[in-house]
Amino acid sequence: MADGGATRSGLVAGFGSAVITPELPVMLAGFGDRTEPATEVHDDLEVRALYLGDDDGTARLCLLVCDLLGLSPAYATPPRVAVAGDLELPRAAVLTAATHTHSGPSCIAGSEAIGWPIPAGYREILVAACRAAAAQARVRAEPAALAFRRAELPAGLSINRRALPYRPWLALLEVRRRGAPAETPGRAAEAPGPIGVLANLAIHPVALGPECRAVSADWVRSFRAALEAGGAGRAVMLSGALGDVNPRHVHRQGNDCRVDGFAEADELGRELAEVVTGELANAQALDGPVEVLRTEELSLPVGGTMLAGLAHADRLPVELVEWSLGGARLVSVPGEAFHAFGRAVEDARPGPVLIAGLAPVWYGYLPVPFRDGYEESMSYGEPFVRALLAAVTPPAGP
DSSP states (O other): OOOOOBOGGGEEEEEEEEEOOOOSSBOOBSOTTOOSOBOOBSSOOEEEEEEEEETTSOEEEEEEEESSSOBOHHHHHHHHHHHHHHHTOOGGGEEEEEOOOSSBOOBSTTGGGGTOOOOTTHHHHHHHHHHHHHHHHHHTOEEEEEEEEEEEOOTTSEEETTOOOOOOEEEEEEEEEOOOOTTSTTOOOOOOOEEEEEEEEOOOSOTTOTTOOSBOOTHHHHHHHHHHHTTOOEEEEEEOSOTTEEESOOOOSOSOGGGTHHHHHHHHHHHHHHHHHHHHTTOEEOOSOEEEEEEEEEEEEOOSSHHHHHHTSSEEEEEEEEEEETTEEEEEEOSEEOHHHHHHHHHTSSSOEEEEETOSOOOOEEOSSOOSSHHHHTSSOHHHHHHHHHHHSSOOOO
């Protein structure tokens, strides 16, 4: 479904953010063997928004990336609906995603059964923050141009924890300022420069490990901070196919992360930011439309796993969204896709691809190949994974 679309020459773009840190104490989601609540905040969790529209102020797309493990439909849909209403957009033009930090609260329905209760009133906090971040991004929107870069990720920063074939990569959407001519009435000349960057990386934010009991965005915090300090503009980290990909280590040396856990996470974030900064210089200009290419509701079969048993249903509704960002395809993948799943999504499309993992919701792991392990048990079953992969691999649109 196309939604009109802004070409690069008429594009405006802006970034915004808002804090989504829960009240303490709070149980942190992501590790089954962490049984005590967090009683401190190392760094605030955020929702970061990227808004893309037209010179005349007509909204087109809004991406909302939250420092959370993932979102069930009951927590993803209300922010999307609210922001879509504020910006006068169809819901498919607003997409939620998660950085997948394991040091934040749960927004996954039913997670109280495994010791991750969702904080009381957190849905309302999330909706309000997403609306605030989107509104800020729209207010800050200015004439912009887009550029894209795909590059291999250097060895030594991440590992495939299942020892599967692994060729890590990163993708970048650079948002640069378009200079306003001095003769434009009421407006001074502006020098082109960075507005921000959408960095698409596929590494689990678990550098802090299960024994850390402090609220944190993990390595994502220092990654964004280092990019911004280096002059890249506002940074948004979009998770890719990270289901079987870990950072080079997971910290497990005692409960006090401050001994060296946070230092290690920060070091990884800075090293990843250095790689991204180096690749920004090679980004190639995009000149395509900004629009919704595809929005589709599917009903997929589930069964055969522990997670599928908790669904109490034979099928699950799944929403797929695909955007054009200047001609680069942003493809939503509603779960923790394995590296091979992400490769298949990328290979199925002829041009630049950004994989929006855990978007708009979390529907478990998406293991490819499907074998016998923890990730398979925390999936909705092989038929679900196979059907979803088939649905997202054919190119959408022309």
